[in-house]
Amino acid sequence: MEAASACLDPEVEARQGTAIRLDNVEKGFDGVPVLRNITVGFRPGTVNVLAGENGAGKSTLFRIISGQHAPDSGALYLHGDLVRTYSPRHAQTLGVSIIPQELAPIPDMRLWQNLLVGHESVSLGGFLRRRAMIEQAAAMLRGVGMTLDPETPMKELGVAETQMVEILKATSWDSRIVLMDEPSSSLSSRETEQLFKVIAMLRAKGACILYTSHRMEEIEQISDTVAIMRDGHIVSHEATGSQTEHQIIAAMVGRELTELFPNRVMAPAGSPVVLSVRDMTVRGYDACVSLDVRAGEILGLGGLVGAGRSELLEAIFGTRAGTGHVTIDGQPVRSGSPSAAIRAGMAMVPEDRKHAGVLTAMSIMDNVTLPYLDRFEVGAGFLSPARRREQTEKILLATRVACTGPLQKVAHLSGGNQQKVALARWLVGKKPRLLILDEPTRGIDVGARSELYRLFNELAAEGVAILLASSDMPELINLSHRVLVLRGGAIMGELSKEELDQEKILRLAMGKTSNVAH
Numbered sequence: 001m002e003a004a005s006a007c008l009d010p011e012v013e014a015r016q017g018t019a020i021r022l023d024n025v026e027k028g029f030d031g032v033p034v035l036r037n038i039t040v041g042f043r044p045g046t047v048n049v050l051a052g053e054n055g056a057g058k059s060t061l062f063r064i065i066s067g068q069h070a071p072d073s074g075a076l077y078l079h080g081d082l083v084r085t086y087s088p089r090h091a092q093t094l095g096v097s098i099i100p101q102e103l104a105p106i107p108d109m110r111l112w113q114n115l116l117v118g119h120e121s122v123s124l125g126g127f128l129r130r131r132a133m134i135e136q137a138a139a140m141l142r143g144v145g146m147t148l149d150p151e152t153p154m155k156e157l158g159v160a161e162t163q164m165v166e167i168l169k170a171t172s173w174d175s176r177i178v179l180m181d182e183p184s185s186s187l188s189s190r191e192t193e194q195l196f197k198v199i200a201m202l203r204a205k206g207a208c209i210l211y212t213s214h215r216m217e218e219i220e221q222i223s224d225t226v227a228i229m230r231d232g233h234i235v236s237h238e239a240t241g242s243q244t245e246h247q248i249i250a251a252m253v254g255r256e257l258t259e260l261f262p263n264r265v266m267a268p269a270g271s272p273v274v275l276s277v278r279d280m281t282v283r284g285y286d287a288c289v290s291l292d293v294r295a296g297e298i299l300g301l302g303g304l305v306g307a308g309r310s311e312l313l314e315a316i317f318g319t320r321a322g323t324g325h326v327t328i329d330g331q332p333v334r335s336g337s338p339s340a341a342i343r344a345g346m347a348m349v350p351e352d353r354k355h356a357g358v359l360t361a362m363s364i365m366d367n368v369t370l371p372y373l374d375r376f377e378v379g380a381g382f383l384s385p386a387r388r389r390e391q392t393e394k395i396l397l398a399t400r401v402a403c404t405g406p407l408q409k410v411a412h413l414s415g416g417n418q419q420k421v422a423l424a425r426w427l428v429g430k431k432p433r434l435l436i437l438d439e440p441t442r443g444i445d446v447g448a449r450s451e452l453y454r455l456f457n458e459l460a461a462e463g464v465a466i467l468l469a470s471s472d473m474p475e476l477i478n479l480s481h482r483v484l485v486l487r488g489g490a491i492m493g494e495l496s497k498e499e500l501d502q503e504k505i506l507r508l509a510m511g512k513t514s515n516v517a518h
Contacts, residue, residue, distance in 0.1 A: 017080060019044045019177055019208030020065060025074035027060055034060045036232040038074070042225070044176070047199060047209045049219050049240075052229035052252050053447045055402070055414035058212050059100075061229070062179045065210070066098040067091030078177065095176030099166055099183050111157070112137035112150035115169050144168055145194055158306065159351055159439075160187050164195075171198055178202055180211045184218065185442045188304040188471055189506065196222055214446055215472075216245045230254055249446055260446065261478040262454050264497075265461040271295040272329070274465035275316070275434045280324030282311045285489025288324070293434065293465040298456065300480030301469040302505045308489035309469040310351055313436050316467070317341050317348045328433055342371065345433030347426035349419070349440055351469075358422050360411035364403060365392040367410055368425045375428070395424045400451055416448025423455065435459060437468045441475060453479065473502045485509050 021041040027034050035057045042048045050058050063069045064076060070086035077083065078094050106114055115137045121129040137150040146164060154162065167183055180199075184192045199209060199222055213219060219226055220240060228236040228251045236243070236251050243251075275293040282289075285308050293299045301309045315322030318338040326333045334340040341348075358367050369376060369388045376391075378384045392406040401420045403413060410421055419440065426432050437456070441449045456479060460466055470476045476483060477500045485492045485508035492508040 017044070018042060018077070019079060020210070021077040021080075022061075022064075023075045023077070025061075025064065025071045025076065027064065027069060027071050034232055035064075035071070038232075038234055040227060040234050040237055042208050042210065044208050045203055045206045046224040047203055047211060047222050048225045048227060049223040050210055050212045050227050050229065051214070051219065051248060052212075053414070053416070055417075056229040056252075057232040058229055059181060062098060062100075062181055062210070062212075065091070065177070066096050066179055095174070096179070097170040097173070097175035097177070098179040098181070099170045100181050107153070107155035109154055110150065111148060111152045111154060111165060114154050115140060115150070115165060115172075117169075119173065140168060140172055144198060158310070160191060160306075163187060164191060167195060167198065171202060175202070176207055178207055178209045180209065182212055182214070182442075184213065184215065189473075190304060192218075214444065214449070216248070216446075219248070228252055252446060260450050260453070261474075262457045264478070264481070265296070265457055266481075271297065271463075274329060275467065276325075276327045276330075277316060278325040280312070280315060280322055280326070282308060282315045282320060282322045282489060284308075284311065287488065287490030289486075289489070289491055291484060291491070293467055295433075295463045295465055296460050297481050298460050298466040298468055298479050300476045300483035301467065301486060302476055302483050303486035303492075303509045307486040307509065309486055310438050311489070312486070313348065313438050313467065313469055314350075317346055317436055319348075346436065347432035347434070348436040349422045349426075349438065351438040351442065358410050358418050360409070360418070362410060363407045364396065364401070364410055364413075364421055365389060365406040367421050368392045368395055368406075368428060371425060372428050391428055395427055398427065399424045399455060414448070416444040416451070419444055419448070419452065420455075423452070431459065431462065431464055434465045434467065437466060437470075439470060440468070441470075441472065449475075473505065476505070477501065487511055 018041040022038050025035055025038040038061065050061070052058055060069065064071055067086045067088045067090055075082055078096070106117070112134045116133050121133050121136070123129050134150050141148055141150065144164070146168070148157070148161060157165065163183065164187070167180070171178055184195055187195060199211070202209060211223065223240045226236070226238055226240055226243065226248065227234055228248065230252060231254075271294045273292045274295050277292075278290045279288045280290070281287065289312060291299070301312070303309050311320055314320035316326055318336050318341045321336060323335070326335065328344040328346065331344065333344045333346070359370070365388055369392060373383060376383045376388050389406050396403065396406065399420045401413070401417050401424065403417060410418055413421065426435065441452055444452070456466060468476070468479060480500065481497050483495045483500060483505065485495070485505055487509055492511065495504055
């Protein structure tokens with residue numbers, strides 16, 4: 001995209017016109033400062049990436065602009081006018097739309113109802129014009145290349161499909177300011193390209209877009225400016241292209257990050273098979289899948305959204321219905337039973353951490369020790385708080401969770417630290433034999449990713465077998481010893497470490513098996 005002039009002082013911005021301007025904005029919670037003296041402006045018709053580690057203050061900044069929070073001090077101007085009333089409804093009247101990272105659809109509603117909530121078509125008699133609304137929703141979906149049935153219940157959609165519906169809902173009503181919090185984090189390459197087309201269309205209409213992303217390749221591809229946040233401050237706001245990727249990462253983390261991916265540990269030659277899956281079928285897919293994962297091996301699962309990766313992982317772990325045979329260390333595991341899977345030595349960190357990975361309303365200690373409460377019993381059903389705390393502190397130290405202590409609520413942690421807690425709960429006591437990771441770094445910043453990659457590598461080096469599904473190509477290529485590529489629930493091909501590259505993975509994912517080395 002053509003770069004726009006980016007860095008103007010507030011007085012010049014006020015004269016030339018900005019869609020969003022913040023002057024000396026500060027915000028804190030429970031006495032802890034989150035935003036510190038934020039002064040920055042963004043123009044109409046520009047795409048502005050807001051980069052920074054989790055916990056830098058990006059989401060809080062979005063919540064202020066979208067009316068969910070009022071600043072403690074300072075001023076917010078939208079379209080040149082001082083904002084005096086802070087509420088989501090008032091922000092919507094000013095043309096502000098937000099697509100949060102953690103999706104909040106209404107699960108029991110149908111797709112068309114979610115898409116048109118607040119924009120219902122009503123007859124003269126006061127009745128919903130249901131058929132007209134379904135046709136309107138279908139036209140909206142077709143307009144962005146989506147073939148979903150508008151009558152589909154939202155709870156039946158995958159994370160990526162839900163994300164695209166939320167994006168479509170937020171951008172279909174003449175929004176003048178669009179806030180996108182990690183919108184591509186669960187999308188395939190093809191869906192991400194479709195998202196970029198929507199962004200280009202909004203930009204051409206004069207909308208101001210703020211877009212958070214941890215994907216370096218996206219920053220140059222879509223943005224006009226890059227604003228970098230660290231510890232509640234805007235530490236840099238430059239035109240895209242004026243900083244190298246290395247400089248951007250260093251500004252985000254406040255230190256030199258020498259290497260994102262650790263050196264891959266070689267899986268021991270001839271190491272025993274830990275997980276064996278034979279003739280597994282998953283509801284919704286006709287294909288049978290068979291695979292093995294050896295001790296110390298990281299087996300990657302690639303494929304486009306809808307390929308069946310998450311469904312396969314859930315069936316192996318027992319949280320989704322499936323048929324077939326699963327063994328751990330040669331011992332059969334009862335299908336459809338997560339408790340049997342856990343007893344056999346399996347652990348799983350799911351894709352949707354907020355709803356399936358962690359209990360955000362509970363403390364870190366509760367989350368980490370919940371699956372193993374029997375280990376902390378001191379008789380007659382009583383638990384030892386001291387032993388639970390001691391074990392939690394030990395695990396937090398090993399996983400480097402940034403927190404105030406074991407009793408801190410998980411809801412108050414950054415996304416990266418929440419994911420570490422989701423992983424830490426499986427490291428209490430005996431390590432798992434098999435660790436299943438489904439999109440483990442979705443929406444997580446570069447610094448936290450580096451820490452998680454180190455943990456995965458250390459676990460593999462200790463003999464843990466790891467099954468990894470990821471839409472992040474560099475992650476899949478740099479962590480995996482080999483990759484199986486799925487399409488429509490079937491394995492289209494296997495790529496060894498030496499064969500791994502993005503083009504080969506995509507060709508297999510799209511069903512093109514010719515010209516792919518085996």
